[in-house]
Amino acid sequence: MTESIILTIITAATPLLLAAIGELVAERSGVLNLGVEGMMVTGAVAAFAVSYSTGSPYLGLLAAAATGIAMAGIFAGLTIGFATNQVATGLALTIFGLGVAGMVGEAFVGRPGVGMEPIAIPVLSELPVVGRVLFAQDLLFYLSVVLTVAVALFLFRSRAGLRLRSVGDRPEAAHALGLHVGRIRTLAVLFGGLCAGIAGAQLTLVYTPQWIENITAGRGWIALALVVFASWRPLRLAVGAYLFGAVTIAQFHAQALGVSVPSQLLAALPYLATILVLVLISRNRRFTMINTPAALGQPFVPDR
Amino acid sequence: MRLELTRRPRVSPLGEALAPVVALLVTLVIGAILFAVLGQPPRRALHAYFVEPLSEIWSLHELAIKAAPLIIIAVGLSVCFRASVWNIGAEGQFIAGAIAASAIPVFAPDASGPWVLPAMIVLGMAGGAAWAAIPAVLKTRFGANEILVSLMLVYVAQLLLDYLVRGPWRNPEGYNFPETRSFSAAATLPEVIATGDFGGRANWGIVIALVVAVATFVLVLRTLKGFEISLTGLSPRAARFAGFDARATTVFVFLFSGALAGLAGMVEVSGAIGQLRPSISPGYGFTAIIVAFLARLNPLAVIVAGAILALTYLGGEGAQITLGMSDRFTRVFQGVLLFSVLASDTLVRYRVRVVHGSAGKAAA
Numbered sequence: 001m002t003e004s005i006i007l008t009i010i011t012a013a014t015p016l017l018l019a020a021i022g023e024l025v026a027e028r029s030g031v032l033n034l035g036v037e038g039m040m041v042t043g044a045v046a047a048f049a050v051s052y053s054t055g056s057p058y059l060g061l062l063a064a065a066a067t068g069i070a071m072a073g074i075f076a077g078l079t080i081g082f083a084t085n086q087v088a089t090g091l092a093l094t095i096f097g098l099g100v101a102g103m104v105g106e107a108f109v110g111r112p113g114v115g116m117e118p119i120a121i122p123v124l125s126e127l128p129v130v131g132r133v134l135f136a137q138d139l140l141f142y143l144s145v146v147l148t149v150a151v152a153l154f155l156f157r158s159r160a161g162l163r164l165r166s167v168g169d170r171p172e173a174a175h176a177l178g179l180h181v182g183r184i185r186t187l188a189v190l191f192g193g194l195c196a197g198i199a200g201a202q203l204t205l206v207y208t209p210q211w212i213e214n215i216t217a218g219r220g221w222i223a224l225a226l227v228v229f230a231s232w233r234p235l236r237l238a239v240g241a242y243l244f245g246a247v248t249i250a251q252f253h254a255q256a257l258g259v260s261v262p263s264q265l266l267a268a269l270p271y272l273a274t275i276l277v278l279v280l281i282s283r284n285r286r287f288t289m290i291n292t293p294a295a296l297g298q299p300f301v302p303d304r
Numbered sequence: 305m306r307l308e309l310t311r312r313p314r315v316s317p318l319g320e321a322l323a324p325v326v327a328l329l330v331t332l333v334i335g336a337i338l339f340a341v342l343g344q345p346p347r348r349a350l351h352a353y354f355v356e357p358l359s360e361i362w363s364l365h366e367l368a369i370k371a372a373p374l375i376i377i378a379v380g381l382s383v384c385f386r387a388s389v390w391n392i393g394a395e396g397q398f399i400a401g402a403i404a405a406s407a408i409p410v411f412a413p414d415a416s417g418p419w420v421l422p423a424m425i426v427l428g429m430a431g432g433a434a435w436a437a438i439p440a441v442l443k444t445r446f447g448a449n450e451i452l453v454s455l456m457l458v459y460v461a462q463l464l465l466d467y468l469v470r471g472p473w474r475n476p477e478g479y480n481f482p483e484t485r486s487f488s489a490a491a492t493l494p495e496v497i498a499t500g501d502f503g504g505r506a507n508w509g510i511v512i513a514l515v516v517a518v519a520t521f522v523l524v525l526r527t528l529k530g531f532e533i534s535l536t537g538l539s540p541r542a543a544r545f546a547g548f549d550a551r552a553t554t555v556f557v558f559l560f561s562g563a564l565a566g567l568a569g570m571v572e573v574s575g576a577i578g579q580l581r582p583s584i585s586p587g588y589g590f591t592a593i594i595v596a597f598l599a600r601l602n603p604l605a606v607i608v609a610g611a612i613l614a615l616t617y618l619g620g621e622g623a624q625i626t627l628g629m630s631d632r633f634t635r636v637f638q639g640v641l642l643f644s645v646l647a648s649d650t651l652v653r654y655r656v657r658v659v660h661g662s663a664g665k666a667a668a
Contacts, residue, residue: 084646096639102632264467282447
């Protein structure tokens with residue numbers, strides 16, 4: 001019982017963690033991409049379409065990654081190349097993405113999807129309790145863990161990560177030191193797109209192997225809130241993602257236990273929790289001030 | 305290869321006026337290419353989208369019905385965005401306003417008299433403003449990100465509406481359909497021109513929209529309050545030195561845009577739909593964001609921009625019927641339009657040069 005609950009929490013948390021870790025890198029470089037929802041949903045439909053047509057969930061995953069990068073490319077071209085307003089551009093990306101996904105997905109509504117099989121890691125998966133939970137998972141769960149650790153090491157233990165953070169805090173200074181602000185930000189945004197695309201693939205390959213319109217249901221936005229909740233730190237992000245996974249799952253278990261609350265209230269829980277968490281974390285202004293990338297959301301146009 | 309931007313010393317007013325037009329043309333070209341990719345003859349598809357809806361009286365009425373909520377919401381958002389306050393949750397405030405306004409026809413279905421509609425308008429605006437007050441207060445009191453909070457409340461509003469029409473507000477004589485009673489005549493916005501050669505379905509919502517747009521235009525460009533809002537958006541520091549309270553401005557623009565979104569919700573349920581249903585908006589609250597940007601945050605220009613985006617909805621429905629195209633294309637189109645609008649804005653403010661290699665950098 002507990003084991004199955006933990007497994008469902010992990011499955012619900014993985015897409016949040018994947019999308020949020022990519023956005024975290026983009027925001028650390030100073031770019032606020034509100035298009036996570038749009039990148040995620042196009043990734044989801046690409047993964048479904050390709051895995052359905054080829055029978056291979058891994059080709060689907062690749063397609064989702066490529067789609068996420070392409071979507072992020074549109075965003076980077078506009079916000080970095082053209083210095084457009086990041087908030088508005090991100091929204092446009094989400095509207096665009098939901099439209100594209102709805103259009104492409106129409107042909108796949110009601111079709112059976114191709115699920116990604118779990119991969120049991122030899123020896124480790126036979127450990128009592130943790131073995132089944134942590135070491136007999138699908139590829140995307142492992143990927144989310146590896147990516148989180150890798151991003152943490154990259155940002156805070158590598159020279160390139162320091163450069164990326166400097167671009168997000170003081171682009172003028174970074175530029176004066178000869179760093180290519182635009183290039184670094186573009187790469188960070190593309191990485192965010194890659195992660196969001198993969199997060200979308202998790203929804204159609206693992207979470208519910210089928211295509212449902214608006215399958216992301218606001219997860220891209222929750223991922224954005226998670227980045228704030230984690231105060232732009234990867235390991236805290238993992239904690240937040242699992243907390244939210246638990247909240248998402250709580251509604252299903254509450255229904256199963258026969259709690260007499262309207263189902264709509266339970267369905268609203270993740271969104272209400274997001275608001276609550278944002279309030280709690282933002283209340284401590286000094287804490288947020290220290291951690292927020294100083295140039296977040298501001299286009300950088302060097303004065304020549 | 306990369307782009308090099310140089311700030312123009314002076315922004316030409318002509319450029320500013322032409323930018324949205326250029327953006328529209330670019331969107332049409334991209335749209336034509338997309339149609340071709342989808343195997344639709346581009347000319348016919350564009351004709352179906354943008355010309356056919358304008359060719360008959362009844363479709364012009366439909367255009368007015370769809371433009372009204374877009375204009376009303378976008379007028380509020382244009383004020384909000386001027387202050388650089390990001391209310392992204394107009395869709396939720398629209399629903400909250402619709403719910404609040406419906407309280408009268410739901411609880412007092414027999415109510416009649418000339419007070420009913422004004423009371424519904426007041427309730428709708430109050431409902432929208434109350435829903436918008438949540439992100440405003442959480443922002444000013446606790447510093448919570450208003451973009452995310454207002455957006456989360458969209459989902460909450462949708463679920464609340466769903467709960468009401470399936471639960472306590474369901475029509476007791478409605479055979480269990482998830483909808484409220486149909487509103488009585490007293491709770492329905494009447495048609496502007498009901499009969500005659502030019503008669504049709506369009507209700508007073510479009511008139512309300514025009515009045516709201518003009519009144520807001522005066523507020524923004526002719527009063528101190530409007531100056532305060534714009535200054536807070538353009539230069540928060542300067543606004544502080546001028547003695548303007550940024551928090552008060554944030555709360556004001558949120559309540560203002562929320563009240564208008566709520567008014568739009570009232571107009572939609574009372575005028576166009578005539579009852580509450582689980583879904584009452586094809587995303588008007590989000591599309592209105594595009595309207596506001598296409599209008600360059602000018603409340604008067606919002607009227608034209610609102611009509612243009614209403615046309616994409618109508619064209620989408622038409623193309624679905626005549627060409628068998630997915631109506632999802634409308635959203636793709638809207639997204640591309642906002643991309644173009646934002647990019648064209650850059651062309652107005654900056655000189656854009658394509659630089660090959662890193663030569664530009666060395667010259668600096």
